[in-house]
Structure formats: structure tokens, C-alpha cells
Amino acid sequence: MKKFKSWDKALIAIILVLWQVVGMIGVVPSFMLPTPIDVVKALFVDWQLIGKNTLISLYEAFLGMGFALMGSFIAGVLMDRFPSFRKAVFPLCVVSQTIPTIAIAPLLVLWFGFGVTPKVLLVFLTCFFPLLVGLVSGFESADAGILLLYRSMGAGYLRTLWDVKLPYAAESFFAGLRISASYAVVGAVIAEWLGGEGGLGVYMTRVRKGFQFDRMFAVIIVISLLSLVLVKIVDMIRDRVMRWR
Amino acid sequence: MVVLEGKGLGKSYEGEKIIENVSLRVEKGEMVCLLGVSGVGKSTLFNILSGLEMPDEGDVFLKGECVTGKSGKVGYMQQSDLLLPFKSVIRNVMTPLILKKTDKKAARREAEAILEEFDLGECFDMLPRELSGGMRQRAALARTFLTGCDVMLLDEPFSALDAITRGKMQDWFRTVIKRHGLSTVFITHDIDEAILLSDRIYVLSGKVGCITDEILVDISERDSSSEDFIRLKKEIIEKVK
Numbered sequence: 001m002k003k004f005k006s007w008d009k010a011l012i013a014i015i016l017v018l019w020q021v022v023g024m025i026g027v028v029p030s031f032m033l034p035t036p037i038d039v040v041k042a043l044f045v046d047w048q049l050i051g052k053n054t055l056i057s058l059y060e061a062f063l064g065m066g067f068a069l070m071g072s073f074i075a076g077v078l079m080d081r082f083p084s085f086r087k088a089v090f091p092l093c094v095v096s097q098t099i100p101t102i103a104i105a106p107l108l109v110l111w112f113g114f115g116v117t118p119k120v121l122l123v124f125l126t127c128f129f130p131l132l133v134g135l136v137s138g139f140e141s142a143d144a145g146i147l148l149l150y151r152s153m154g155a156g157y158l159r160t161l162w163d164v165k166l167p168y169a170a171e172s173f174f175a176g177l178r179i180s181a182s183y184a185v186v187g188a189v190i191a192e193w194l195g196g197e198g199g200l201g202v203y204m205t206r207v208r209k210g211f212q213f214d215r216m217f218a219v220i221i222v223i224s225l226l227s228l229v230l231v232k233i234v235d236m237i238r239d240r241v242m243r244w245r
Numbered sequence: 246m247v248v249l250e251g252k253g254l255g256k257s258y259e260g261e262k263i264i265e266n267v268s269l270r271v272e273k274g275e276m277v278c279l280l281g282v283s284g285v286g287k288s289t290l291f292n293i294l295s296g297l298e299m300p301d302e303g304d305v306f307l308k309g310e311c312v313t314g315k316s317g318k319v320g321y322m323q324q325s326d327l328l329l330p331f332k333s334v335i336r337n338v339m340t341p342l343i344l345k346k347t348d349k350k351a352a353r354r355e356a357e358a359i360l361e362e363f364d365l366g367e368c369f370d371m372l373p374r375e376l377s378g379g380m381r382q383r384a385a386l387a388r389t390f391l392t393g394c395d396v397m398l399l400d401e402p403f404s405a406l407d408a409i410t411r412g413k414m415q416d417w418f419r420t421v422i423k424r425h426g427l428s429t430v431f432i433t434h435d436i437d438e439a440i441l442l443s444d445r446i447y448v449l450s451g452k453v454g455c456i457t458d459e460i461l462v463d464i465s466e467r468d469s470s471s472e473d474f475i476r477l478k479k480e481i482i483e484k485v486k
Contacts, residue, residue, distance in 0.1 A: 145323055149323065152316050152319075153316075153340070154316050154344060155344050164329065242331070244330060
């Protein structure tokens with residue numbers, strides 16, 4: 001019998017086994033809750049379609065995250081450089097986070113149609129705030145003594161930003177990026193639910209209407225795996241960038 | 246020749262006077278000490294001398310040129326070493342040269358030379374956290390040296406060190422400063438350290454910090470057990486009271 005190295009893996013295995021047993025003995029009808037084996041089968045049977053839609057969702061997620069990265073960097077630096085700008089804008093950013101993205105999504109579709117734009121925008125809105133908070137709080141964590149030292153050596157803002165503030169902000173920035181990475185694919189899928197030409201959300205809506213829940217579960221697994229892979233990539237980049245850790 | 250001079254310096258924060266009518270001068274190659282109890286305004290005075298803060302009254306002159314409120318004109322080392330934890334020792338030490346747009350290779354050569362001189366030849370690529378307290382302080386001092394300024398301001402440079410390392414650093418520090426003929430002003434509230442290191446002591450005291458005494462350290466032996474040393478120490482204690 002295979003030994004599990006950690007409890008979390010053992011727990012996942014137990015849940016999968018229980019799920020399979022419950023499905024096999026017919027406690028829940030298979031069209032409502034397909035067994036893990038059915039889900040894996042669906043993944044293999046429909047892999048071409050799932051793969052094609054995955055690429056579309058990933059494209060939207062990356063585009064949205066890319067814009068969020070650029071936007072949060074520009075806004076973060078402006079907030080750090082001009083405290084009055086921060087005072088004016090930051091509360092607005094906080095308030096924007098109280099609005100659920102699921103509520104904004106239909107509006108975005110209404111305003112921008114069924115193309116890529118509303119999806120990218122929703123990913124942007126989801127990812128922007130964690131990145132901005134990470135950067136701004138990271139800039140604030142820079143050692144005041146070192147900032148004074150840089151001033152005493154006649155360093156300008158950009159040099160201080162590059163040498164001191166950005167490295168100090170790296171830890172919290174990457175924490176924000178991890179959160180954003182895990183939200184990005186989900187954000188794209190939520191936007192796709194409301195309509196579009198492709199993507200995992202569109203595929204999910206289609207299979208849901210056809211009561212093909214095995215395929216729906218297959219997509220859920222793909223979304224989870226994509227988010228996990230993105231988070232892992234962020235961790236790898238962080239370890240490479242922050243070698244001093 | 247007077248290198249650095251502060252004339253009639255005064256500063257208030259939120260209506261409360263911190264220092265008033267402070268005048269001091271530093272001759273070329275001289276080590277001057279600012280001695281005073283905590284909270285008397287020594288660091289405020291340093292911030293003014295280094296150009297980080299504007300005085301409310303008075304001016305600062307460097308070789309006769311008014312440099313009031315202009316930073317980057319004098320080297321400034323604060324209490325802690327303030328080495329960037331994510332940069333190697335050599336990259337930390339190179340910083341002032343890079344800020345002056347010196348070519349990277351030339352900056353590295355210069356930093357290597359100074360680190361060798363400061364017995365840190367083995368530590369070029371180490372991170373600051375891998376160094377001992379004394380080594381970190383020497384690296385910080387090397388960085389201040391490379392600012393290339395005629396005057397260095399050192400704010401309690403050895404206060405973070407243990408007694409044994411501190412003693413070693415003080416001897417080494419005076420030798421290095423004298424070898425390079427640098428003009429330095431350093432802050433301390435340790436009378437022994439003031440006598441051991443300086444050529445002249447300014448006593449800063451009072452509720453509103455002002456210079457109450459100027460003492461020439463003219464002793465043959467810088468040994469804390471010598472008669473001259475003890476006599477001078479008693480004299481200073483009386484003046485600081």
C-alpha cells in the first residue's frame with residue numbers, strides 16, 4: 001500500500017474514495033454527482049474542446065493580470081510619490097472592493113459586449129486591488145533609516161525606488177500576486193458565464209444546459225489546476241527574484 | 246583650514262525649540278565630537294549639517310560655500326549600519342559611487358580596495374546578515390568613505406556594538422581616519438569614546454540644545470587608565486552636569 005507523505009494528500013485521497021463509493025452505490029444519481037472516474041473519463045473524452053477553451057480563458061486571464069500589474073504599479077508608484085494622490089484615490093479603491101465582481105460582470109457585458117474586453121476588464125478589476133495593496137504597503141515597509149541615508153547621499157526618487165522601495169515591497173507584492181494569480185482564471189470564467197464565443201465559462205454553461213455534469217466537474221478541476229499552476233509559477237518567480245530570502 | 250562650519254543654527258518642531266544658536270567648525274583632518282545626553286538635539290543638528298533638514302535659523306558652510314539644505318555634500322553614517330539586506334556587501338559599499346554615476350567596473354574596483362583595507366576582503370559577495378556586528382559597521386563605514394566627501398558625519402557609529410567589539414572598532418577607526426586625513430564629526434554620549442577618538446569636543450546641553458563648552462583633547466596618551474585621561478574625563482563630567 002502506498003504511503004502518504006503528508007496528511008493533506010491522504011485527506012484528498014479519502015474524499016475521492018468516499019466520493020467514488022457514494023456514486024457507485026447510487027446514494028446520489030450519477031447525472032447529479034458523477035464519480036471521480038467519470039470526471040476523469042470526461043476530461044479525456046473532451047480534452048480537445050476543454051483544451052481549446054482553456055487557452056481562451058488563459059489568454060483573458062493573462063491579459064487582465066498583465067494590465068492589472070501595469071496599472072497597480074503605476075498607481076502604487078504615484079501613491080507613494082504623491083501622498084495627496086494616495087489620500088484621494090486609495091479610499092476609492094477600498095470601496096471598489098466591497099462591490100462583488102459577480103455583480104459587475106453583467107454590467108461589463110452590457111457596456112462592452114460579448115467579446116474579450118469585459119472578461120479582461122473583470123480579471124483586471126479582480127487582480128488590481130491585491131496587487132496595489134501589496135505594492136503600497138511594501139513601499140511603506142522600506143526602512144526609514146535607509147531612505148534617509150539615500151537622501152543624504154543625494155539619491156533621487158527613481159533611484160531610491162529601484163534600490164530600496166521595490167526590493168522592500170517585493171515580499172508583499174508577491175503575496176498580492178499570488179492572490180491575483182489564483183483569482184485571475186476564476187475571474188475570466190465568471191465573465192464568460194454571461195456570454196461569449198469561447199472559454200471555460202462558456203463551455204461550462206453549455207455542458208450545464210446539457211446536464212453533462214461529468215464535463216462540468218472536469219472543467220472545475222481544470223480551473224483549480226490552472227490556478228494552482230499559476231500560483232506555483234508566481235512562487236518560482238518570487239524565489240528567483242528574491243534570492244536574499 | 247575650516248572645512249565645515251555651522252553658524253547660528255536653530256530649529257523648532259511644532260513650536261518647540263530643539264536647538265538654538267549652535268555654531269561649530271571642523272578643521273581639515275580633525276575629528277570633532279558632539280557630546281551630549283539623549284534628546285538634546287544632536288541628531289537634529291546632524292540632519293541640518295547633512296542638508297537633510299533646513300534650519301530655521303543660521304547656515305551651513307562647506308569650504309566656505311553655503312550648503313544649507315543641500316544633501317549629498319557630506320558623508321553621513323547613522324547609528325545602525327543600514328546596509329541593504331538584499332544586496333551583497335560589495336554592492337552596498339558601491340552605492341555612493343553608483344549614485345554618482347561612476348562606471349560599474351571602476352566602482353567595484355574602488356569598493357574592493359576599500360573593503361580589503363577594512364579587513365573585509367573575504368566578504369565581497371556575502372549578504373549583510375552573514376556578517377558580525379563589527380564587520381557590518383566597518384562595511385557601513387566603507388560605504389560612507391566612498392561618498393568621497395571631505396567631511397563625514399557619524400551618528401553614534403559604535404553604539405550598537407558590544408563593549409569588546411566597540412573597543413576594537415574605536416582603535417581601528419581612529420587609525421583609519423587619521424591615515425586618510427578625513428575630517429569627521431561624530432555624535433556620542435559616551436565620554437570615554439569622546440576622549441579616545443576626538444581632537445576637540447563640543448558639549449551640547451540645555452533644555453534647548455546649545456553648545457555650552459568646547460574642549461580641546463590635548464592628551465599624550467589615549468589610554469583610559471592614564472592620569473591625563475581621567476583628569477579630562479572629570480573635567481568633562483563637570484561641564485556636562
